Amino acid sequence: MKTTTRRALIAALSAGTLAASADAQRRPMTFLDVQHLKQAGGVALSPDGRWALYTLSTPDWKEARRSTDVWLVSTSEGVRSARQLTFTADKNETAPAWTPDGRFFVFSSNREAQGPNGGNQLFLMRPDGGEARRITDDRDGVGRFEISADGAWLVYAAGKANEQQLKARPLAALLAGDSAAAVEVTNHPAPITGWQLSRDGKRVFFTAADSLDKAEKARIEKKFTVAIRNYDVPLEHLWTVPLETRQPRRLTGGTEYGVASFSLSDDAAWVGFRGAPNDRYKRTVTEAGNHTDLYLVEVATGRIERLTTNAEIGESNLSFSPDGAWIAFAASNDFVYSRDQKIYLRATKAADGPWRKLGAGYDGGLGIGWWSRDARTIYFNEGVRVTNQVLALDIASDLVKPVVAESASVFATRDDTGPILITYADPSTPPSIFLARTEADLANRTAWVRLTDPNPQVAGFALGQASEYTWRSRDGKTVGGVLVKPAGYQPGRRYPLIVQIHGGPAGADVLGFNGGYGSQIYAGAGYAVLLPNYRGSTNYGERHRVETAGIGKYFDRGFDDIMTGVDQLVADGVAHPDSLGAMGWSAGGHYSNWILTHTDRFKAISSGAGTVNWVSMYAQSDVQRNRQWYMGGDLPYDNHEAYWRVSPLKYIKNAKTPTMIHVVDGDPRVPRPQSEELHMALKKLGVPTELFVYPGNTHGITEPRNQLTKAMVEFNWFEKWIRGKPAWLNWQEMLVTLPDSAPARPRLTP
Numbered sequence: 001m002k003t004t005t006r007r008a009l010i011a012a013l014s015a016g017t018l019a020a021s022a023d024a025q026r027r028p029m030t031f032l033d034v035q036h037l038k039q040a041g042g043v044a045l046s047p048d049g050r051w052a053l054y055t056l057s058t059p060d061w062k063e064a065r066r067s068t069d070v071w072l073v074s075t076s077e078g079v080r081s082a083r084q085l086t087f088t089a090d091k092n093e094t095a096p097a098w099t100p101d102g103r104f105f106v107f108s109s110n111r112e113a114q115g116p117n118g119g120n121q122l123f124l125m126r127p128d129g130g131e132a133r134r135i136t137d138d139r140d141g142v143g144r145f146e147i148s149a150d151g152a153w154l155v156y157a158a159g160k161a162n163e164q165q166l167k168a169r170p171l172a173a174l175l176a177g178d179s180a181a182a183v184e185v186t187n188h189p190a191p192i193t194g195w196q197l198s199r200d201g202k203r204v205f206f207t208a209a210d211s212l213d214k215a216e217k218a219r220i221e222k223k224f225t226v227a228i229r230n231y232d233v234p235l236e237h238l239w240t241v242p243l244e245t246r247q248p249r250r251l252t253g254g255t256e257y258g259v260a261s262f263s264l265s266d267d268a269a270w271v272g273f274r275g276a277p278n279d280r281y282k283r284t285v286t287e288a289g290n291h292t293d294l295y296l297v298e299v300a301t302g303r304i305e306r307l308t309t310n311a312e313i314g315e316s317n318l319s320f321s322p323d324g325a326w327i328a329f330a331a332s333n334d335f336v337y338s339r340d341q342k343i344y345l346r347a348t349k350a351a352d353g354p355w356r357k358l359g360a361g362y363d364g365g366l367g368i369g370w371w372s373r374d375a376r377t378i379y380f381n382e383g384v385r386v387t388n389q390v391l392a393l394d395i396a397s398d399l400v401k402p403v404v405a406e407s408a409s410v411f412a413t414r415d416d417t418g419p420i421l422i423t424y425a426d427p428s429t430p431p432s433i434f435l436a437r438t439e440a441d442l443a444n445r446t447a448w449v450r451l452t453d454p455n456p457q458v459a460g461f462a463l464g465q466a467s468e469y470t471w472r473s474r475d476g477k478t479v480g481g482v483l484v485k486p487a488g489y490q491p492g493r494r495y496p497l498i499v500q501i502h503g504g505p506a507g508a509d510v511l512g513f514n515g516g517y518g519s520q521i522y523a524g525a526g527y528a529v530l531l532p533n534y535r536g537s538t539n540y541g542e543r544h545r546v547e548t549a550g551i552g553k554y555f556d557r558g559f560d561d562i563m564t565g566v567d568q569l570v571a572d573g574v575a576h577p578d579s580l581g582a583m584g585w586s587a588g589g590h591y592s593n594w595i596l597t598h599t600d601r602f603k604a605i606s607s608g609a610g611t612v613n614w615v616s617m618y619a620q621s622d623v624q625r626n627r628q629w630y631m632g633g634d635l636p637y638d639n640h641e642a643y644w645r646v647s648p649l650k651y652i653k654n655a656k657t658p659t660m661i662h663v664v665d666g667d668p669r670v671p672r673p674q675s676e677e678l679h680m681a682l683k684k685l686g687v688p689t690e691l692f693v694y695p696g697n698t699h700g701i702t703e704p705r706n707q708l709t710k711a712m713v714e715f716n717w718f719e720k721w722i723r724g725k726p727a728w729l730n731w732q733e734m735l736v737t738l739p740d741s742a743p744a745r746p747r748l749t750p
Contacts, residue, residue, distance in 0.1 A: 025460070026460055026461055026462035027460065027461065027462055027524075028461070028462050028487060028521070028523075028524025028525060029458075029461040029462075029463065029514070029520045029521055029524050030521060030524075031518060031521055031708055031711040031712055031715070032061070032708065033457075033461070033521075034514065034518060034521070034711075035059060035061055035704050035707070035708055036059055036061065036457075037059070037430060037454075037455050038056055038057060038058050038059070038454040038455055039056070039057040039431070039454060040054055040055070040056050040057075040071075040431075040432065040433055040451075040452035040454045041054065041055055041057070041433075042054055042055035042094060042095060042096060043415075043421050043433055043451070044096050044097055044098055044105070045075070045098075045415045045417045045419060045421075045435075046098050046102045046127075046417075047098060047100060047101070047102045047417065048102055049075060049417055049418065049419060050074065050075055050076065051072060051073070051074060051075060051102075051127060052072070052073050052074075052075050052435070052451055053070055053071070053072055053085075053096040053098070053105055053127070054070070054071050054073065054096075054433065054451065054452060055068050055069065055070055055071070055093070055094055055095075055096065056068065056069055056071050056084075056452075056454060059704065060089075060090075061704070063090075064703070064704055064705055065090075066092075067088065067089055067090055067091060067092055068092040068093055068094050069084055069085070069086045069087065069088065069093055070084075070085045070086045070093045070096050070105075070107055070125075071083065071084050071085060071452075072085050072127055073451050073452070075419070075435055075449060075451070076449070078449045078450045078451060079450045079451060079452060079453045082451070082452070085125065085127070085129070086107070086109075086125075086132065088109070088111050091109060091110050091111040092109060092110055093107050093108070093109045093111070093123075094107065094108050094109070094120075095107060095108045095144075095145070097145070097146070097147055098147075099147060099151060099171065099175065100147070100149065100150070100151040101151065102127075103126065103127075103175075104124055104125065104126055104127075104175060105124075105125060105127060106122055106123065106124055106125075106135070106145065106147065106154065107122070107123055107125065107132070108120045108121070108122055108123075108142065108145065109121065109122075109123055109132075111123075112134055113141070119138075119140055119141015119142065120141050120142050120143075121134050121135075121136045121137065121138070121141065121142055122134070122135050122136040122142055122145060122154070122156060123135065124174060124175070133177075135154070135169065135174050135179065136156065136158070136169070136182070138158040138159070138167070138182075140158070140159050140160045140163075141158070141159075141160075142156050142157065142158050143156065143157035143158065143161075143164055144156065144157055144195075145157070146196075146197045147171065147201075148171070148197060148201025148202075148243065149197075149199060149200055149201035150200065150201045150202075151171050151172070151201075152170065152171060152172070152201065152243070153168045153169070153170065153171060153201065153243050154168060154169045154170075154171050154174065155167070155168045155185060155197060155204060155243070156168075157192060157195065158182075159191075162191055162217075163191050164191050164192050165184065165185075165186045165187065165188065165191070165192055166184075166185035166186040166192055166195060166204060166206065167182040167183065167184060167185060168182065168183050168185050168243060169181075169182050169183075183246065184246070185204060185241060185243065185246055186204075186206065186208075186241060186248065188206075188208045188239075188248075189210070189211055189212055190208045190209040190210065190211060190212040190234065191208060191209075191212070192206050192207070192208050193206075193207050193208055193209075193236055194206065194207045194261065194262070195207070196262070196264060198264060198268035199264070199266050199267070199268065200267075200268065201243070202242060202243060202244075202268075203240055203241060203242045203243060203268065204240065204241050204243065205238065205239070205240045205251075205262065205264060205268075205271060206238075206239055206240075206241070207236045207237065207238055207239070207259050207262065208236060208237070208239065209233070209234035209235065209236050209237070210234060210235070210237060210253075211234055212234075213233065213234060216231075216233075230280045230281050231280070232280040233280075235255065235257070235258030235278060236258045236259050236260075237250065237251075237252045237253055237258065237259055238250075238251040238252040238259045238262060238271065238273055238297070239251060240299065251271065251297050251299070251302060251304075252273070252275075252295075252297070252304065255278050256275075256277075256278060257275035257276055257277055257278060257293075258275065258276050258278065259273045259274070259275060259276075260273070260274040260275065260276040260292050261273065261274050261317055262274070262317070263317045263318050263319065263320070264320070265320035265324040265348070266320065266322055266323075266324060267324050268299060269298070269299055269300065269324060270296060270297065270298060270299065270320060270324060270327075270348060271296075271297040271299060272294060272295070272296055272297075272307075272317065272318025272319075272320070272327065272329075273294075273295050273297065273318075274292040274293070274294060274295075274315070274317065275292060275293055275294075275295050275306075276291060276292045277291055277292075279291075290312050290313070290314050290337075290625050291311070291312065291314070292314060292315070293306065293307070293308045293309060293310060293315070294306075294307040294308045294315050294318055294329060295307060296318065296327065296348075305351055305352070307327075307329075308329075308331075308335075310331070310335045312337055312625065313331060313332050313335045313336075313337060314331070315329045315330065315331040316329050316330040316331065316341075316367065316368060317329070319368040319371070320348070321371050321375035322371055322373055322375055323375060324348060325347060325348055325349075325375065326345060326346070326347060326348060326375060327345070327346055327347075327348045328343050328344060328345045328346075328358075328368055328378070329343070329344055329368070330342065330343050330344075330365075330366060330367050330368055331344060333357075333360070333542075334357075337625075337629060338546065338549070338626070338629055339542060339546070340363075340364060340365040340366075340542040340545070341365040341366055341367060342357050342358060342359045342360060342366055343357070343358040343359055343366050343367075343368065343378065343393065344356070344357055344358070345358055345395065358378075358393060358395065358398050359393060359398070359400060360398075361398065361399075361400075362400040363541040363542060363543075364382055364383075364384070364400075364539075364541060364542070365382060365538070366380060366382070366393060366400070367380040367381065367382065368380060369381055369390075369412070369413065369414075370413065370414040372439065375395075376394065376395055376396060377392050377393065377394055377395065377439075378392070378393045378395065379391070379392050379393075379403065379412070379414075379439065380392075380393070381410075381411050381412060383508050383510065383538050383539035384402070384539060385468065385480055385533075385539055385540065386468045386480060386481065386482050386508070386509065386510050386511050386533070386539070387406065387407060387408060387409065387410070387510050387511055388408075388409040388410055388411060388510055388512075389402055389403070389404050389405065389406070389410055390402075390403040390404045390410055390411075390412045390442055391403060392439075403439070403442045403443055404442050404443060404445075405443075406424070406426070406445070407426065407468075407511050408424060408425060408426035408429075408511055408512070409424070409425045409426070409510050409511065409512040410422060410423075410424055411423045411424075412436075412442065418437075418438075419435050419436065419437050419438075420435070420436045420437075420438070420439065420441075420442060421433060421434075421435060422434040422435070422436060422442075422448065425512040425513045426511055426512065426513065427463065427465070427466035427484075427511055427512070427513060427515075428458070428463055428513070429458075429513060430454065430455045430458055430513045430514075431454075431512075431513065432450060432451075432452050432453055432454065433450075433451045433452045434448040434449060434450050434451060435448065435449045435451055436448050436449075458513075461520070461524070462487040462488065462524060463487060463520050463523065463524070464484045464485050464486055464487045464489065464519070464520060464523025464524065464528075464529070465484070465485045465489065466482055466483070466484045466485075466511055466515070466519070467482070467483060467511075468480060468481075468482065468483075468511070469481055469482065469483035469530070469565075469569075471564055471565050471567075471568035472564065472568075473535075473557070473560050473561045473564045474560040474564055475557070475560070477535075477544075477557075477561075479532065479533070479534065479535070479561045479564070479565065480533055480540070481509060481530060481531050481532040481533045481534075481565060482509050482510070482511060482515060482516075482519075482530075482531040483528070483529070483530055483531075483569070483574075484515075484516075484519045484520065484522075484523045484528065484529040484530075484531070485523065485528055485574070486523050486524075486526050486527060486528055487520075487523050487524045487526075489528075491573075492573060494573060494574065494575060494576040494579075495526060495527060495528045495574065495575065495576060495579075496526070496527050496528070496575075496576055496579035496580070496581070496718075496722050496723065497527065497528045497529070497530060497566065497569060497574070497575035497576070497579065497580050497581070498522050498527050498528070498529050498530075498580075498581045498582070498583065498718065499529075499530050499532065499562060499565075499566060499580070499581070499582045499583070500516035500517050500519060500529055500530070500531050500583055500584065500588070501531075501532065501534070501562065501582065501583070501584035501587075501588035501591045501592060502516070502531065502533075502537070502584070502587070502588055503584065503585050503586030503587045503588045503589075504536070504537065504538070504586070504587050505534070505536035505537060505548065505558070505587035505590075505591075506536065506537070506538050506545055507537060507538060507587075508533045508537045508538045508539040508540075509531035509532075509533060510539070515531055516529060516531045517583060517584075517585070517711070518711055518715075519531065521711070521715070522715070525715075527718075528569065528574055528575055530565055530566065530569060530575075532561060532562050532565045534557075534558035534559075534561035534562050534591070535547045535548055535557040535558045535561050536548040536557075536558050536587070548630065549629055549630055549632070551631055551632040551634065551639070551642045552642055552645045552646060553630075554590075554630050554631075554646045555590075555591070555594045555598075555646055558591060559591070559594055559595070559598065562591065562595070563599065563601075566580065566601075577601075578603070579603065579722050579723075580601055580602045580603060580722075581602060581603060581604045581605065581606075581718045581721075581722055582595050582602050582604075582605050582606075583605065583606040583607070583608070583714060584606075584607065584608060584610070585608035585609050585610075585662075585700070586608070586609050586610070586669065586670060586699065588608070588610075589607045589608045589609045589610020589611070589670065590610050590611045590648075591610075592605050592606070592607035592608075592610055592659075593607055593610045593611065593612050593648040593678060594648050595657075596648065596655050596657050596659055597648045597651035597652055597654045597655050598651065598654065600654075600656045600657060602657050603657070603658070603718075603721045603722045604657065604658050604659075604660075604717055604718050604720070604721035604722055605657050605658070605659040605660070606659070606660045606661075606662065606714040606717060606718070607659060607660070607661050607662070607675075607678070608661075608662040608663070608710075609662070609663050609664070609667055609669070609670040609674075609675070609699065609700075610661075610670065610674065610675070610678070611647075611648075611670055611674050612647065612648045612649045612652075612674050612675075612677050612678040612681075613647045613648075613649045613674065613677055614627070614631075614636070614643040614644070614646055614647045615636050615640060615643045615644055615647065616673065616674075616677075617670070617671075617674055618635075618636045618643065619636075620671040620673060620674070621668070621669055621670065621671065622668040622669060623669065631643060631646075648678070649677060649678070649681065652678075652681045652682075652685065653685065655681075655682060655685060655687050656687060657687070658687065658688035658689070658717070658721045659678075659682060659687065659688070659689050660689070660690045660692070660713070660714055660717045661675045661678055661679050661689065661690065661691045661692070662675075662691075662692045662694070662701075662710055662714070663675035663691075663692075663693055663694070664693075664694045664695075664696045664697070664698055664699065664700070664701060665693050665694065665695055665696060665697075666696060666697035666698075667696075667697075667698065667699050668697065668698075668699065669699040670699065672693065675691060675693075676691075679691040688721075690713075690717070692709070692710065692713065694706045694710070708734075709734065712734060713728065713729055716728040716729065716730075
């Protein structure tokens with residue numbers, strides 16, 4: 001054997017031995033590990049582009065809270081140069097912003113909360129170290145803030161959350177150590193609800209109602225806190241105020257509509273806004289998006305042009321090209337409800353002129369992330385199969401082209417200073433922030449600079465391999481999803497399979513980190529996990545997403561997609577046919593309930609926030625338009641049978657699978673009664689069942705302790721019914737071992 005060959009063989013064997021040793025030292029990931037993950041965000045690039053500030057949020061499991069600090073990193077050296085600037089273990093420093101000269105930055109913090117209502121104040125600090133200095137002292141705290149581009153003013157909202165007005169302080173005086181008194185930018189009769197500084201920093205645009213409902217305010221303060229559905233509140237309108245004169249000027253008014261949101265051209269000569277109709281039933285948070293229309297205001301003259309008249313089609317905010325010559329927005333194709341979004345483009349000054357539709361030849365949705373500097377390209381983020389990517393629309397040719405092609409979840413935004421910030425995650429990388437200098441660098445991964453690595457401990461976890469998995473559904477359609485193999489997977493061995501069904505249903509599972517409902521924890525415990533992107537999901541074209549629409553069709557193809565995916569994994573020798581479990585939340589809960597009543601192949605199910613009765617669900621939920629769309633446009637009062645036909649409750653006597661049910665007490669989207677109906681039916685039928693009701697008024701579980709509880713009890717539910725473990729709930733184990741030991745594994749033995 002040649003010497004070089006022998007050396008190569010020895011090197012390869014040594015490398016293999018080291019890799020095997022490293023693998024042996026890794027441990028499975030746990031549910032408590034998920035709770036310990038840190039989160040990086042709030043990136044602010046310095047004016048010269050050499051430095052980046054960011055925030056790092058660190059969980060404190062024992063105290064059930066998170067604390068956030070500010071960090072600094074070199075944009076050339078990357079993550080190895082990162083250093084912490086603030087140190088307050090039980091407080092939060094957020095929203096760092098550079099002064100225009102780059103010598104200081106301002107941040108918001110509750111480190112010196114004062115007054116009866118506490119709240120955040122603003123602090124000034126040097127990026128090269130030293131103590132932070134408080135520069136505001138507002139009794140009820142400070143909200144969002146901005147620094148004017150010319151460096152003249154620090155503008156911020158102050159006051160109680162529902163009473164805020166705008167104030168400003170001279171920045172030069174603050175930098176010099178002079179605590180100059182704040183000036184009132186607004187003294188409006190009603191609270192400021194939204195505001196934005198013009199890019200040149202000369203004026204503020206804001207929205208506020210014309211009057212304050214004093215009786216409404218007083219009754220809440222006096223603890224008459226009954227919630228009134230669709231309560232009629234004053235319309236909000238748009239104003240502008242120069243920072244020098246502070247003399248406000250009204251831009252919109254009247255009783256036809258209120259301003260829901262707005263956007264500015266770079267030169268502040270134009271404002272685009274979404275107008276919500278003066279109808280209290282159409283101005284709710286969940287309904288407003290379907291009923292607003294776009295308007296354009298010429299600031300100099302006050303002239304308002306109505307751009308759209310789409311009664312039940314929502315549009316994105318209006319977007320202006322960098323030179324202000326063009327306006328664009330995204331909306332459903334041909335303004336038909338629930339079709340994929342396309343972009344509509346027009347010259348800004350072409351009043352009442354025609355719109356050009358862009359992206360009609362692309363089978364997917366388009367959005368407006370940012371414009372190229374020459375206004376020839378629009379960049380946007382979109383899901384593609386089991387990935388999230390950045391794409392580019394060439395305006396002249398009307399062609400959409402991929403910019404990145406990573407087997408990962410990639411989301412990009414362009415900073416005002418020019419570079420692009422990228423949030424990246426893949427099956428072995430938790431969300432981390434990278435920087436690319438230009439759009440051209442997006443396609444070249446080696447040109448990215450990694451700015452954050454918030455969770456280096458992940459390198460010590462034994463993770464299951466995650467990859468795209470495709471199969472043929474019953475009607476011949478190719479369907480895909482993500483397959484996570486057990487950690488230490490051995491070909492030829494069959495494993496128990498958990499099917500984790502995403503919500504939406506207009507969503508998709510992608511190759512991110514620990515996707516689904518803790519897929520890597522299941523993989524570490526020896527399960528294979530399938531995350532199917534069934535019909536109704538995004539990322540596979542419009543037809544794939546809308547095929548579930550129509551009377552009585554909601555579950556038909558999606559159910560077939562899920563079951564044929566299971567069949568394929570059994571045929572491929574990965575899944576054991578007698579060891580199947582299913583779980584999901586929201587639409588994933590809907591499908592879990594349908595599986596429960598349409599097959600007995602699964603040994604256990606965990607259903608979260610799932611619908612069981614579409615007739616009662618229609619009125620109980622806070623959204624109706626999309627549910628009506630799934631039923632071919634019919635109302636339940638017109639076609640009761642159509643709604644009942646897709647209700648799992650109709651088929652409940654088929655249920656045999658032990659089913660755990662989870663719901664948030666005040667869930668507005670899929671209300672608690674849906675879970676109560678299912679739980680009662682299963683009890684009466686003698687099917688093993690448990691119902692967990694979590695506190696709150698949201699569609700998801702927000703409190704960390706309860707998130708962990710849900711994850712642990714449903715894992716042990718599968719362990720009991722799939723693997724035959726005797727018990728599934730041990731509060732003593734959770735109370736004693738989980739909060740104080742790190743990390744704790746799911747219980748694999750009784």
